[in-house]
Amino acid sequence: MPQTSPRPVRRAAILGGNRIPFARAHGAYARASNQDMLTATLDGLVARFGLAGERMGEVVAGAVLKHSRDFNLTRESVLGSQLDPHTPAYDVQQACGTGLEAAILVANKIALGQVEAGIAGGTDTASDAPIAVSEGLRQTLLAANRAKTLPDRLKALASLRPADLVPAIPQNVEPRTGLSMGEHMALTAEEWGVTRAEQDELAAASHRHLAAAYDRGFFDDLVTPYLGVTRDNNLRPDSTVEQLGKLRTVFGRGPDATMTAGNSTPLTDGASAVLLASEEWAAEHRLSPLAWFVDAETAAVDYVHGHEGLLMAPAYAVPRLLARNGLTLQDFDFYEIHEAFAATVLALLKAWEDPRFSKERLGLDAPLGSIDRARLNVTGSSLATGHPFAATGGRIVATLAKLLHEKKQQDPGRTVRGLISICAAGGQGVTAILEA
Amino acid sequence: MPDLFTTLITSPLAKKAGVPQPTRLRRYEPGGPLCEGPVLVAGTGPYVAPLRQWLGAAGLALAETSDAATDRLGAVVVDLSDATDPGQLGLLKSLAPAVKKLRTNGRVVVVGTDPATLEDPAHVATQRALEGFVRSLGKELRAGATANHVLVGGEASDGLRSAVGFFLSGRSAYVDGQVVRVDATRGGNPNEERPLDGKVAVVTGAARGIGAEIARVLARDGATVIAVDVPAAGEALARVANEVHGTALLLDVTAPEAGAAIVEHARSRHGGIDIVVHNAGITRDKLFVNMDDSRWDSVMDVNLRSILRMNEALLGPDGLGGGGRMVCLSSMAGIAGNRGQTNYAASKAGVIGLVTATAEDVTERSITVNGVAPGFIETEMTARIPFATREIGRRMNSLQQGGTPRDVAETIAWLVQPGSAAVNGQVVRVCGQSMLGA
Structure with a gap:
């Protein structure tokens, strides 16, 4: 008898992850492409979980800085990897939310019973960035290509101007405002009164936490070395508030500027991947889930006309996510708030504590309140690891899943939860809840 | 990748001139x-x-x-x-x-x-x-x-x-x-073409060289391989693990919990362990009088003490069961000694003692423990030996050539067969009958 009625929704498990160490741009991975890094990351995951020759339900990944030749980046990476070539794949792109969005997509298909197991990931290189021709040159070349006769072709080419020959290098700039992300963040930081000292403290903690996590072997089953790099090379284990306090400001204007290269993420190269599966698939493969993918919420803000900060969308996504799951902001054991800038994290926390913002912007009677800062980014975050845009989501999902698994082993009697918040260009924010 | 000297002396011209030619084994x-x-x-x-x-x-x-x-x-x-x-x-x-x-x-x-x-x-x-x-x-x-x-x-x-x-x-x-x-212990291979079919084998130091080849040969003979190496070797280890369709386990064998971690990985992912090959090893050569503490300690720790520590778990209640096989890598240096290798030779001689004593301990549980002592093996490590020393090492044996990692791996693959139940507490040299150490 055909069974076409909807199947019950089931839980999607996070079984583990793999990433290559993140490397500062134009350094160790300067000659590695997005595809090289994603393939190596997939192969590391395959080796860790014994998946060589295995057909996965799907692999979903993406890159933010992507060359047009990489239109099928993820599928090409799968074909270059040790996975069964019968594994389908597709690319997604949601700026810095790419990696987490990919995990949401795979988790949802598992939940609906459309796939049994999948890999979500992301890769980005700021070193091997695509360089485009100028709009003038592009239009001219296309016109010349359309022309049917040689004279027409020459006529089309004759319209070329010297300025058209300057290549277009990708920039970290919002197309609608012309401001860089850092400049946008500086506006928000000023609005929320985020101080330099707070930011430097958060940055120093990120480095300290990451170094400690490496030292205790936390990343031994999350990271596979690549091209001779064994740890994120942006990590400064001995970074102190005093040293960070000496750096000059790079974003914002005037004496009140607070943002430096030390409390902002550097351009970074890297890739990450997460293995998700149904409970049945995990059991068949003798793999035990680290954590479960509970729910996710994506929000966007109108930073162009609506006077909201570019990176403040998670402030809106999280309350909706909490309400839907009947949780408060304090119901979490771990908070993974992506450190695009130290000020991003601090502005979000201030917004959730602010009664006026909560009432006027979020429409809540009471603010979400404050969090226990000892639970925030406990193994470091993007300020220390670096932030290869699309790779950050996978890094965070795998890290948090392992943290929850560790916590659960210490405290098996109750459900342990973690909250993920990632801001993204275009005024977007992707958030999720994991539990174990 | 033969060096220039090897290319020259194995050339047809050299052959005509009467230079003795090693036989292709x-x-x-x-x-x-x-x-x-x-x-x-x-x-x-x-x-x-x-x-x-x-x-x-x-x-x-x-x-x-x-x-x-x-x-x-x-x-x-x-x-x-x-x-x-x-x-x-x-x-x-x-x-x-x-x-x-x-x-x-x-x-x-x-x-x-x-x-x-x-x-x-x-x-x-x-x-x-x-x-x-x-x-x-x-x-x-x-x-x-x-x-x-x-x-x-x-x-x-x-x-x-x-x-x-x-x-x-x-x-x-x-x-x-x-x-x-x-000895008189009975045992045969149910499948001669794939004698290790259905077995789960742990190989330490599997990222490269002899360890990687052990992983390949055990997998060829039917074993599911857990490839173990230090986190820093993860990239190479992943390649080996994927090549043999096994799993990569990144850990430092000198860590106190290494043995337990291997047992846990093997039990949860593969249902148990049948074969352990203690291959991980390092050299830190220096004349004895000039040797600092760290060279001595690190070689002892990786090559010998780690095996003793890990064996507590690997031969413990959740480790190797009846029919289990263990092989430890010793070395010709551990038998004959070697200038500049007091630390290494001591550790590798220690391994021989460990093999003999452990074999006696576990024999009633139908587990065998044996050693393999390679002689001059052509690896990245021996390729870095200075020319003259290398050429002497390579030639000073009855087969007049160096061995390959494959030769070491094949000997190990034989020792761990079900049919080798009667071989216990032995140290087999894979050295082409080197002149050193009898």
């Missing part, structure tokens, strides 16, 4: 014949008839006599395990024409009785004499031929078959002038 291929050419089984011992029957069943032609009319021989197997008086060894002399007719990569295997199990001086002397004969004949044989000695303790038909099979086959290409003792 016959190496094992699954499904291939045990031995190339007919086998002469001679002697007066009780195993002559069973060996003939078994070799015949294995599809090998049997030569009846060693007279001039017969074909060139693939191997000569002689059983003198019954000899009690030196006079009886005269029979060996009658085999000279057969030995002369050995083909390239031929084999001589002499079966004797373990002198340690005997008491009468004449009897002990007779059996012990065989070892001297074998070791000398190994040095005389040419063209890739080897001579090895199997000592039988008790009614050891299964063990004898396993050891004779190994010495006849290409698996023992670089094993020459060696003595292997077999």
Whole structure:
């Protein structure tokens, strides 16, 4: 008898992850492409979980800085990897939310019973960035290509101007405002009164936490070395508030500027991947889930006309996510708030504590309140690891899943939860809840 | 990747000029014949008839006599395990024409009785004499031929078959002038083409060199391989693990919980462990008087102490079960010593002690523990040895060439077979009968 009625929704498990160490741009991975890094990351995951020759339900990944030749980046990476070539794949792109969005997509298909197991990931290189021709040159070349006769072709080419020959290098700039992300963040930081000292403290903690996590072997089953790099090379284990306090400001204007290269993420190269599966698939493969993918919420803000900060969308996504799951902001054991800038994290926390913002912007009677800062980014975050845009989501999902698994082993009697918040260009924010 | 010198001395010109040329050794291929050419089984011992029957069943032609009319021989197997008086060894002399007719990569295997199990001086002397004969004949044989000695303790038909099979086959290409003792423990391979089918094998130091080759050969023989190496070697380890369709486990073998972590990984992911190969090892060479503490300590810790520590878990209640196999990598340096390697040689000699003692401990649980001591093996590590030293190391053995990681791996793959249950507490040298250390 055909069974076409909807199947019950089931839980999607996070079984583990793999990433290559993140490397500062134009350094160790300067000659590695997005595809090289994603393939190596997939192969590391395959080796860790014994998946060589295995057909996965799907692999979903993406890159933010992507060359047009990489239109099928993820599928090409799968074909270059040790996975069964019968594994389908597709690319997604949601700026810095790419990696987490990919995990949401795979988790949802598992939940609906459309796939049994999948890999979500992301890769980005700021070193091997695509360089485009100028709009003038592009239009001219296309016109010349359309022309049917040689004279027409020459006529089309004759319209070329010297300025058209300057290549277009990708920039970290919002197309609608012309401001860089850092400049946008500086506006928000000023609005929320985020101080330099707070930011430097958060940055120093990120480095300290990451170094400690490496030292205790936390990343031994999350990271596979690549091209001779064994740890994120942006990590400064001995970074102190005093040293960070000496750096000059790079974003914002005037004496009140607070943002430096030390409390902002550097351009970074890297890739990450997460293995998700149904409970049945995990059991068949003798793999035990680290954590479960509970729910996710994506929000966007109108930073162009609506006077909201570019990176403040998670402030809106999280309350909706909490309400839907009947949780408060304090119901979490771990908070993974992506450190695009130290000020991003601090502005979000201030917004959730602010009664006026909560009432006027979020429409809540009471603010979400404050969090226990000892639970925030406990193994470091993007300020220390670096932030290869699309790779950050996978890094965070795998890290948090392992943290929850560790916590659960210490405290098996109750459900342990973690909250993920990632801001993204275009005024977007992707958030999720994991539990174990 | 041969160096310039090797290219020159193996060139046709050098050959014409009379430079001795190393023979291309016959190496094992699954499904291939045990031995190339007919086998002469001679002697007066009780195993002559069973060996003939078994070799015949294995599809090998049997030569009846060693007279001039017969074909060139693939191997000569002689059983003198019954000899009690030196006079009886005269029979060996009658085999000279057969030995002369050995083909390239031929084999001589002499079966004797373990002198340690005997008491009468004449009897002990007779059996012990065989070892001297074998070791000398190994040095005389040419063209890739080897001579090895199997000592039988008790009614050891299964063990004898396993050891004779190994010495006849290409698996023992670089094993020459060696003595292997077999006891009466029974055991056979259910599947000769894939003797390790269904087994779960842990290989430490598997990211590169000999360890990577061990992983490949065990996987080829049917084992599911857990490839272990330090986190820093993760990239290379992932390649090996994926190549053999196994799993990569990144950990430092010197960490206190390393053994427990391996056991946990093997149990949760593969249901248990059947085989452990302690291959991880390092060198930190320096003359003894100039050696700092860290060189001494790190070599001892990685090469020896880590094995002792890990074995608590690996031989514990959740570790190797009945039929389990363990092989530890020792080294020629651990037997003969080596200038600049007091630390390394001490650690590798320690491994031999560990193998002997542990084997006795676990024998009643049907687990075997053996050692393999490689001689000069062509690896990235030996490629970095200064030219003259390297060339001497490579040439100073009966086969006049270096061995390959594959040769070491094949010996290990034989020791861990179900059919090798009768081989326990042995250290097999894979050295082409090196001049160093007998």
